[in-house]
Amino acid sequence: MKPPAFEYLAPASLDEAVAALAGQDAKILAGGQSLVPMLNFRLLAPPLLVDITRIPGLDYIEDWDGGLRIGALTRHYTLETSPLVKARFPVLHAAMAHVAHLAIRNRGTIGGSLCHGDPAAELPGLALLLDAHLKTTKRTIPVAEFYQGALATALGEDEILTEIMLPALPTGTGWGFEEFARRAGDFALTAVGVTVGAEARIVVIGAHETPMRLPAAEALFTDRADIAAVAEAARDEVTPNSDLHASADYRRHLVEVLTRRALTAAWERAA
Amino acid sequence: MRYLEAGKRHSVQFTLNGRAVEGEAEPRLLLSDFLRQHLGAFGTHVGCEHGSCGACTVRVDGKAVRSCLSYAVQMEGRAVDTVEGLASAEGLNALQAALQKHHGLQCGFCTPGILMSLSQLHEEEPAADEARIRDVLSGHICRCTGYHGIVQAALEVFGKS
Structure with a gap:
């Protein structure tokens, strides 16, 4: 066996x-x-x-004041096909298409992916982009304090994630999600998720031990004309490692290209 | 609360293709091995054994699932469907017949898994387009066909050809 x-x-x-x-x-x-x-x-x-x-009662997607509360045992396929997710967080809906394959999405759970904390997984990055609050059997943890390293989280040994709370996005928020992987469904070499409203949020996965926001690049963004410069700043803000799959230089290059594409899409979608 | 001791065999009961089955499994026994070695259901093929190739895909409560990424003991009370349940006394089902017609298989190793994923898609997303069909097929490695015949077969069954 x-x-x-x-x-x-x-x-x-x-x-x-x-x-x-x-x-x-x-x-x-x-x-x-x-x-x-x-x-x-x-x-x-x-x-x-x-x-x-x-355990019953941990598989649901419900309204939360214009945002969503999602039970930790909700399967990826349920997230991917939920009209409520698509309407309120289209960036999450779009990103789910990059999570492995049908049979994996049928079985994998949002809570499991968040707690596993793979640096190249989509859901931890999306949680950071959407400013998730993670409710456990003990407390509620802001996602910015949840990840401590690759496959390492703030959860205690007898603490269980029960709910993912996503606050409503401001009306008219634009979004973009761009991923590059060697084959469909593989872990991302790099992916970039952005939202554009009163301020821009840029999150990169696969370039660091945890998903990371890029505050320096975000601060440069005010207009469409800034996109190329913001993408270059994003490239300079990440410090990825080289590994079997890609060199650090190549990953930095991907961060620039994907940030440019994601911001362009977000700008066009913003109202 | 169900507790199963390590290294010992425990009774497992579920339905396989609509028929009640029972066997004994250690907690660590994978569903794929249980189907083949304990129940003699050899239609489910075992390839990579870590969820990448798709050959061992079965359906659990209607959903396509990698049987190498589930334990047999987790199936207690569930409904498991495998490729053996697709054909009827009248012959192959529509997906199977279309794969045959369009040369959607050569060695046939990947075929049972592909049939189980496409079965779920056909039931739950009958309006799926070619892009969605290809997205689902991307979870199955086929080294014979280049996928052309498989896509053609699926398009015919989904009414898109």
């Missing part, structure tokens, strides 16, 4: 799940689309898996 042996626990409530995690060297199993491959490769050997998918 590919995976190492583990104990399996399927709690029926969040209270049971939190109690099961306390003091244990356990991993939470939600959609499993990142965790199970890591176990198949034996990159991890947790003694206990706590399968939270039998």
Whole structure:
């Protein structure tokens, strides 16, 4: 068998799940689309898996004062096909098309992707772009304080993410999302998400250990005529690593090109 | 709360292609291995075993799922469908017949997984266009056909050819 042996626990409530995690060297199993491959490769050997998918009431997309509250067990496919998501956060809808493939989106969850925290995954970057508040069994964490490094978050060992709260975007906000990957559905070499309204927000994924905002580049943007200069500033603001898939120079180049395309699209969409 | 001890086999019951099945599985046993080695359902093929190739795709409660990225014990009470459930006494279903007609397979290794993804798409998004069909097929690696025949077959079934 590919995976190492583990104990399996399927709690029926969040209270049971939190109690099961306390003091244990356990991993939470939600959609499993990142965790199970890591176990198949034996990159991890947790003694206990706590399968939270039998806990009711964590799979929903609801209005939140013009924004949305999304249950942590909501599947990617549900996000991708939700008319409410498409209407309120079209940038999230567009980005979902880049998340792996149908069978992965059917199974993977928004909470799982956010808590796994892969530096090249779309959802952590989108959460940062949309200023998400992450509600857990203990507290609510602003996304800007959530990521501490590659695959590392502020979550405690017996803390479970339960809800993703996305505040409403101002009316007329323009948006753009541009990704480059070697093959459809692969992790991004680099992707850039932007929103343009009274101010611009620019988030880059795949260029740093965590998704990152580019405040220096953002501050330069006031008009369409600034786009080329902002894209160059974005390129100079990131410090990516070289790896097997792309050199640091190539990733910086991608940041410039993708920022230019995303801002141009956002400017055209802004009212 | 369901607790299953590591390294021991535990009873698992679900429906496979509409029929109740039962077996015993360690918590770490993948659904793909359970289908093939415990239930003798060899229609589901095992390729990369880490979710990239799409060969082992089955449907769980109607949704296409990589069976190498799910554990058999998670299937308790679920409805699992595999390629064995597609044809009827009258013969191949529409997707299968179209793949045959358009030479949408050569060695056939990827075909069961492709059929399960396209089945979900056809049921849930019958208006899917060629771009959407190609997006779904991008989750399946086929090294024989170059995808042309597969796309043609899907377009015919989706009424787009």
